[in-house]
Amino acid sequence: MDWKHIKYISVVIGVTLIATLTFVLGISFGVTYEKDSFTEIIIPVLSAMGSWVAGFGALGAVFTSLWLAEQQRKNSGESLKCVFDVFVIQGIPDDSLGVIVTSNGNKPSNVNSITIHSSDSTVAMSIQQFAPSSTALPTYLPYGQQASYLLSSDFKSHINEYVNKHCSGSYKNLVLSVNTTTDSFNVKFGKTVIEHLK
The missing domain is CATH 1.10.287 (Helix Hairpins)
Structure with missing residues (x-):
């Protein structure tokens, strides 16, 4: 409680x-x-x-x-500040999705996966493809350290396929989860992310 x-x-x-x-x-x-x-x-x-x-x-x-x-x-306990947004990356012609994770808790965190899920679906989607300049998983983050997980350029189509197949085409309840060995930190899909996907 x-x-x-x-x-x-x-x-x-x-x-x-x-x-x-x-x-x-x-x-x-x-x-x-x-x-x-x-x-x-x-x-x-x-x-x-x-x-x-x-x-x-x-x-x-x-x-x-x-x-x-x-x-x-x-x-x-451990605490992570997670930002999920659309980024412009040098050398990549199109805008890309990315997750910026900052450790701001008293305990270090070990980030081992990033998933996407929705209350409209019974299955989650595990992110496996990252851009070459992205931080590799798993990632050890002591206090004050930051990691940037940049999704591959074709990942937009994978999310849209997940939404159409498992979420009845609805982007409303999509959540990105940054998962550590002991906890999960959720970020709702913002307006800019949804517009980018559509």
């Missing part, structure tokens, strides 16, 4: 408990007790409310520890 879901659950639980407690106290004091008996009840009720406050404090401590653990996991 990630921090986003933990945050939503904690807000829902907190609001529900506060609303329930307020409603019950208001109904019980407004209907059940007269003025004389009210003073005899207020001290025990305040004691019970102290237990509720302690419970909220314990709940807050639990969620804070979960949040800190999630932040530590994010900061200590």
Whole structure:
């Protein structure tokens, strides 16, 4: 469970408990007790409310520890910044597709494959053909290092064939994945890429 879901659950639980407690106290004091008996009840009720406050404090401590653990996991893991776009390459007459990958995490990454997939399809397409000037796979990327994966000039036709055969001709949900030994980093097909393919 990630921090986003933990945050939503904690807000829902907190609001529900506060609303329930307020409603019950208001109904019980407004209907059940007269003025004389009210003073005899207020001290025990305040004691019970102290237990509720302690419970909220314990709940807050639990969620804070979960949040800190999630932040530590994010900061200590690998992270890649991936750019998938159309590039002009010297010596190649036509524009070409390329993927620029930069390691910006605390752990080095070992990029071992690049794939294309879509939610409209049950199969993914593995990229095997790169331009001669492209970085070779697999690639070891320590912090701050960058790799450029330039697709071959005829790869445009391969993507279009994949879209027509496996995605019912739809480019809408296409995603490029840069896969490491432990994770995958996804990049949606941008407008310039789709226009280039069409």
